[in-house]
Amino acid sequence: xxxxxxxxxxxxxxxxxxxxxxxxxxxxxxxxxxxxxxxxxxxxxxxxxxxxxxxxxxxxxxxxxxxxxxxxxxxxxxxxxxxxxxxxxxxx
Amino acid sequence: xxxxxxxxxxxxxxxxxxxxxxxxxxxxxxxxxxxxxxxxxxxxxxxxxxxxxxxxxxxxxxxxxxxxxxxxxxxxxxxxxxxxxxxxxxxxxxxxxxxxxxxxxxxxxxxxxxxxxxxxxxxxxxxxxxxxxxxxxxxxxxxxxxxxxxxxxxxxxxxxxxxxxxxxxxxxxxxxxxxxxxxxxxxxxxxxxxxxxxxxxxxxxxxxxxxxxxxxxxxxxxxxxxxxxxxxxxxxxxxxxxxxxxxxxxxxxxxxxxxxxxxxxxxxxxxxxxxxxxxxxxxxxxxxxxxxxxxxxxxxxxxxxxxxxxxxxxxxxxxxxxxxxxxxxxxxxxxxxxxxxxxxxxxxxxxxxxxxxxxxxxxxxxxxxxxxxxxxxxxxxxxxxxxxxxxxxxxxxxxxxxxxxxxxxxxxxxxxxxxxxxxxxxxxxxxxxxxxxxxxxxxxxxxxxxxxxxxxxxxxxxxxxxxxxxxxxxxxxxxxxxxxxxxxxxxxxxxxxxxxxxxx
Numbered sequence: 064x065x066x067x068x069x070x071x072x073x074x075x076x077x078x079x080x081x082x083x084x085x086x087x088x089x090x091x092x093x094x095x096x097x098x099x100x101x102x103x104x105x106x107x108x109x110x111x112x113x114x115x116x117x118x119x120x121x122x123x124x125x126x127x128x129x130x131x132x133x134x135x136x137x138x139x140x141x142x143x144x145x146x147x148x149x150x151x152x153x154x155x
Numbered sequence: 156x157x158x159x160x161x162x163x164x165x166x167x168x169x170x171x172x173x174x175x176x177x178x179x180x181x182x183x184x185x186x187x188x189x190x191x192x193x194x195x196x197x198x199x200x201x202x203x204x205x206x207x208x209x210x211x212x213x214x215x216x217x218x219x220x221x222x223x224x225x226x227x228x229x230x231x232x233x234x235x236x237x238x239x240x241x242x243x244x245x246x247x248x249x250x251x252x253x254x255x256x257x258x259x260x261x262x263x264x265x266x267x268x269x270x271x272x273x274x275x276x277x278x279x280x281x282x283x284x285x286x287x288x289x290x291x292x293x294x295x296x297x298x299x300x301x302x303x304x305x306x307x308x309x310x311x312x313x314x315x316x317x318x319x320x321x322x323x324x325x326x327x328x329x330x331x332x333x334x335x336x337x338x339x340x341x342x343x344x345x346x347x348x349x350x351x352x353x354x355x356x357x358x359x360x361x362x363x364x365x366x367x368x369x370x371x372x373x374x375x376x377x378x379x380x381x382x383x384x385x386x387x388x389x390x391x392x393x394x395x396x397x398x399x400x401x402x403x404x405x406x407x408x409x410x411x412x413x414x415x416x417x418x419x420x421x422x423x424x425x426x427x428x429x430x431x432x433x434x435x436x437x438x439x440x441x442x443x444x445x446x447x448x449x450x451x452x453x454x455x456x457x458x459x460x461x462x463x464x465x466x467x468x469x470x471x472x473x474x475x476x477x478x479x480x481x482x483x484x485x486x487x488x489x490x491x492x493x494x495x496x497x498x499x500x501x502x503x504x505x506x507x508x509x510x511x512x513x514x515x516x517x518x519x520x521x522x523x524x525x526x527x528x529x530x531x532x533x534x535x536x537x538x539x540x541x542x543x544x545x546x547x548x549x550x551x552x553x554x555x556x557x558x559x560x561x562x563x564x565x566x567x568x569x570x571x572x573x574x575x576x577x578x579x580x581x582x583x584x585x586x587x588x589x590x591x592x593x594x595x596x597x598x599x600x601x602x603x604x605x606x607x608x609x610x611x612x613x614x615x616x617x618x619x620x621x622x623x624x625x626x627x628x629x630x631x632x633x634x635x636x637x638x639x640x641x642x643x644x645x646x647x648x649x650x651x652x653x654x655x656x657x658x659x
Binding site for chain 1: 220221222223225227231232247276280281283342343345348349350417418420422425426
């Protein structure tokens with residue numbers, strides 16, 4: 064059982080010092096989680112630490128591949144609003 | 156006889172310390188009430204003293220990437236080389252790289268007096284990196300003043316460490332003191348190993364900010380409070396913030412306009428929250444000024460900005476450029492001492508007569524003057540030194556002064572083309588006259604060293620009088636003397652065009 068970091072991570076370092084298992088790897092193009100070390104903070108914290116501080120939606124997935132912070136959950140920006148603005152800017 | 160006082164000189168008189176500035180002496184930033192030891196502390200700090208910012212430079216090192224809260228005006232994904240606003244940086248530095256960069260800048264730009272850590276995240280959410288950088292600089296470059304900015308969440312835990320390193324300037328961002336207001340600004344905070352959302356998050360953040368403020372003040376640390384003015388969210392509320400932080404001992408309040416464009420990808424940008432107009436910002440600053448010294452020269456710079464306020468020479472000191480650089484710091488320090496002494500001599504000379512802080516208007520003008528003169532906003536193009544010394548076409552920002560029968564006061568900075576408006580103009584930053592005209596709204600005069608024929612005509616057509624006759628003169632004296640000319644010519648005896656429109 065392990066979390067993973069996927070594309071979209073901005074390498075902000077917030078998660079790295081919090082990980083009780085030292086499972087976060089500061090690599091490029093973006094940080095990764097060492098699946099052998101990660102135990103999802105089981106028995107250590109009520110909430111997985113990396114997923115609790117990560118500022119970017121959708122870049123941390125749980126063991127089932129489900130985003131811990133789905134679109135809109137952190138910023139409050141409705142995903143359709145973001146998509147519409149992106150389309151609008153692209154059309155200029 | 157009516158005395159038209161230049162505000163910046165008014166509060167100082169013949170004081171021997173040569174501190175004759177809008178920032179430390181005058182009513183425009185209102186620092187004159189402060190005790191001498193505090194004024195001495197901010198005397199050469201460009202971000203704390205309006206007058207100092209004409210002479211001294213600052214730099215930020217981007218060593219602090221992590222953040223422990225989310226603000227609705229911030230997007231951690233954004234990083235554009237041409238973008239100039241808080242939270243944006245080009246490359247992240249390790250403490251060792253940061254120290255090297257600071258020494259390189261201090262040797263190349265001897266006016267650089269202040270090193271700040273401001274992000275791109277929250278400096279105190281990265282305590283090891285931030286403190287290691289300060290520690291090394293305190294040892295290797297003792298002539299550089301160190302300061303830090305924070306959202307305050309981690310502040311109470313780190314006050315002792317900051318004091319141990321002699322950090323005696325802290326900027327604390329406080330956007331609200333009411334959790335119900337805060338809930339509309341901060342979607343979450345990370346607190347005690349959990350993500351907390353909603354009102355509760357704002358409540359904790361506010362409590363920690365107030366606690367941190369009190370602790371710093373109790374230890375004699377200078378605290379500047381930054382607030383982002385968000386129309387409809389905290390505009391009225393900021394008056395209360397100003398009163399409260401002043402009562403707790405903050406010495407300067409900096410109310411900054413919200414920067415929000417859809418392209419920035421922030422909550423406010425995408426949800427259509429607008430920023431304040433120049434007039435709204437000034438009105439709020441004036442309303443708060445009764446309670447508190449207000450900062451009005453903030454440029455809302457990047458977390459890796461280098462140079463004089465409003466200028467960014469960061470690209471000259473990128474990692475690849477400083478890697479091979481050998482710096483003889485003791486030698487650089489000697490040169491810095493000389494340069495700073497020359498600046499101080501110049502500042503002291505500017506504080507001396509003949510102007511003596513008063514410009515006299517003939518008694519015949521008085522009768523009409525008293526009741527009927529109106530204040531006039533004048534924009535100034537300057538590249539530093541407190542002089543009118545920049546070509547109109549090169550100005551990326553204008554300082555705005557208000558001249559009236561009572562005083563000349565500095566009221567703010569208007570930037571031109573500093574923010575991205577999409578990928579299509581990225582890399583060009585084409586300066587458009589239209590943009591400048593918008594930035595100068597409300598101003599009736601632009602003072603600059605020179606100006607081209609074409610913009611001259613367009614400015615006049617827009618009701619703004621270009622003026623190149625005061626090139627190389629001290630700003631406030633030139634503004635005062637031009638106002639006096641206008642008084643004599645009867646140009647300010649009438650209501651302003653705007654006022655006339657409103658009445659019509």
